[in-house]
Amino acid sequence: xxxxxxxxxxxxxVELEEGxxxxxxxxxxxxxxxxxxxxxxxxxxxxxMMIAEKSGTHYLCTCKLTxxxxxxxxxxxx
Ligand code: FES
Numbered sequence: 106x107x108x109x110x111x112x113x114x115x116x117x118x119v120e121l122e123e124g125x126x127x128x129x130x131x132x133x134x135x136x137x138x139x140x141x142x143x144x145x146x147x148x149x150x151x152x153x154m155m156i157a158e159k160s161g162t163h164y165l166c167t168c169k170l171t172x173x174x175x176x177x178x179x180x181x182x183x
Contacts, residue, residue: 139166
């Protein structure tokens, strides 16, 4: 299987808490998008650890094409 797998065609709006760590799924296999659920194991890919800089709604990438890992940069439209 070619990875990363496209896990969605639009970002997911999620509430993040300032200073809290999150693991963003880079492989696209997680069933808990946009976060890692461990399904990357054995794929050679690892989740991207991110710390929220501020609390509030953030739009996280599901297409896995973003140039700003974790955050939607509009690449899903390409
Ligand atoms: S399940 Fe995709 S990076 Fe962990």
